[in-house]
Amino acid sequence: MDTEVAPAVEAVAADIAEMEIRGAATIADAAADALATQATASDAETAEQFRAEMHAAAGVLYDTRPTAVSLPNALRFVFQSMEGTTVESLRQSAVDAVEQFRDQLDRAQDDLGEIGANRLRDGDTVMTHCHSTDALACIEAALDQGKELSAVVKETRPRNQGHITAEQLREWDVPVTLIVDSAARRYLDEVDHVLVGADAVAADGSVVNKIGTSGLAVSARERGVPIMTAAQTIKLHPGTMTGHTVEIEMRDEAEIIGPAERDEIGDIAVENPAFDVTPPRYMDAIVTERGQFPPESIVTLMRELFGETSARPWEDPV
Numbered sequence: 001m002d003t004e005v006a007p008a009v010e011a012v013a014a015d016i017a018e019m020e021i022r023g024a025a026t027i028a029d030a031a032a033d034a035l036a037t038q039a040t041a042s043d044a045e046t047a048e049q050f051r052a053e054m055h056a057a058a059g060v061l062y063d064t065r066p067t068a069v070s071l072p073n074a075l076r077f078v079f080q081s082m083e084g085t086t087v088e089s090l091r092q093s094a095v096d097a098v099e100q101f102r103d104q105l106d107r108a109q110d111d112l113g114e115i116g117a118n119r120l121r122d123g124d125t126v127m128t129h130c131h132s133t134d135a136l137a138c139i140e141a142a143l144d145q146g147k148e149l150s151a152v153v154k155e156t157r158p159r160n161q162g163h164i165t166a167e168q169l170r171e172w173d174v175p176v177t178l179i180v181d182s183a184a185r186r187y188l189d190e191v192d193h194v195l196v197g198a199d200a201v202a203a204d205g206s207v208v209n210k211i212g213t214s215g216l217a218v219s220a221r222e223r224g225v226p227i228m229t230a231a232q233t234i235k236l237h238p239g240t241m242t243g244h245t246v247e248i249e250m251r252d253e254a255e256i257i258g259p260a261e262r263d264e265i266g267d268i269a270v271e272n273p274a275f276d277v278t279p280p281r282y283m284d285a286i287v288t289e290r291g292q293f294p295p296e297s298i299v300t301l302m303r304e305l306f307g308e309t310s311a312r313p314w315e316d317p318v
């Protein structure tokens with residue numbers, strides 16, 4: 001059977017893999033949109049062929065990056081809403097599902113921002129790690145509430161996503177101090193809150209986020225600084241309810257060390273994990289659009305949202 005994936009979908013997958021499109025919420029949004037593109041572009045003649053093409057497109061998108069569970073959750077949402085026995089009905093239901101998913105994504109981030117903002121007080125200084133649109137939504141909502149905030153922004157080696165955060169905060173007129181990652185503990189005495197995002201939240205309340213989050217959380221606890229994770233419910237990882245672990249993406253060593261430097265140093269091993277796991281005991285709260293949760297109780301929300309799910313519904317037989 002011809003399982004043609006639209007070139008535009010391949011292009012989105014390449015952009016996600018190369019991190020032109022990055023950050024868990026943005027990846028989910030782009031992946032869902034790509035499924036709508038596939039549905040619209042398909043010239044399948046039978047419902048079976050249409051489904052096969054959609055499954056192939058989902059597979060290409062899924063294979064881009066392994067850690068952000070928002071990506072399979074976005075694909076799952078579309079497949080669970082796709083219904084009908086004709087190409088046209090399947091196409092329409094897929095396109096409608098994508099629109100609904102993207103609307104929900106925007107709304108969830110706004111609602112989460114309102115809740116997270118309540119934890120921030122006027123005059124607070126917030127430390128950030130990486131670039132998280134969910135975390136920034138909390139700051140934006142606090143600013144909208146008329147609170148004045150300042151920020152200490154960790155640069156977030158190796159790819160310096162902290163620069164994106166710094167730029168956004170400057171646009172909102174938030175005074176920013178940029179620091180190298182290893183300066184974080186020194187500056188914790190000057191901050192009132194640590195605010196991070198998540199690529200995945202496990203059933204035991206562990207938070208998977210950009211490498212460096214767990215060390216920051218341990219230091220924050222030691223310093224007595226509250227730390228919260230801003231994570232929409234699409235960051236909740238259903239597979240962890242049945243014992244699966246979250247795969248941590250290992251990236252190219254070239255992000256850390258160039259070929260010339262490497263030659264000079266000689267024969268060494270270089271490892272570049274993109275994410276780490278913060279155990280629930282080091283996190284004060286997980287803020288979702290459904291409210292704020294102590295990490296240990298997030299599983300109740302996961303049961304309510306996911307119930308029985310298959311991990312990769314686009315691989316079901318057509």
Ligand SMILES: O=C(COP(=O)(O)O)[C@H](O)[C@H](O)COP(=O)(O)O
Binds near residue numbers: 198230
């Ligand atoms: O770790 C990262 C991004 O990693 P990368 O740059 O490797 O994708 C972000 O903290 C989360 O994805 C949450 O982002 P958001 O809140 O925007 O979903």
